[in-house]
Amino acid sequence: MKNFGLALILLFSLASFSQTTTFIVLRHAEKADNTKDPNLSADGLTRAVELRKTLSPISVEAIYATPFNRTKQTVTPLATEKKMAITEYPVNKPYAELVNELLDTYRGKTVVIVGHSNTVPELLKVLSNNTFNINISENQFDNLFVVTLTNGKQPEVAPMKYGKSTP
Incomplete structure (x- = not known):
């Protein structure tokens, strides 16, 4: 019986050691204007709803956004559906x-x-151990990146699109 207990402990240790952590990283949706802290435009609000629909079936543990209106508004529909708070992180x-x-x-x-056209690429570099590089233009809002980190393996980055296509 002691060996069985030891085997279970070892099995759970190995399972937790090889757990996969997933990061879904994206830029905020379309902004209303070029002021310092704009809200989302009508297109941006529509994209925020599309994000909620896209991520609805996924179990999400946390939602992070920069302290700007446009990033928080991008994930508000998702946070509302998941009954979660949006945690701010400093840029x-x-x-x-x-x-x-x-x-x-x-x-x-x-x-x-959720970040910005200049912060998402930098975050993706860190998450991928500098193996994934991308530039996001000022008018690109439909990119979504799924980064999976599994102990002992190279990070994987899956670029995806959501909502209405942007150039």
Whole structure:
């Protein structure tokens, strides 16, 4: 009986060691104007609903956004549906530090992170161990990146699209 208990402990240890953590990373939806902290435009609000529909069947443990209206509004429909709070993260925080904190807290779970055209590529570099590089133009809003991190394996990045296509 002791051996069976030891085998179970070993099995659970190995299972938790190889857990996959998933990050869904995207840029905010279309903004209404070019002011310092704009709200989403009508197209952006529609895209936010499309994001909710796209991610609705997925179990999400946490939702992160920068402290700007456009990022928070992009994930508000999803957060409302999932009955979750949106956690703000500062854009000037080193991304390696942010990723390590998220892995410490949400290992084996799924986290949604919304950023900007200049921050999403940097975050993806950190998450992929510098194996994934992308530029996001100022008028591109339909990209969604699914990053899977499994212990002992190279990170995988799956670029996807959601909502109405943008150039």
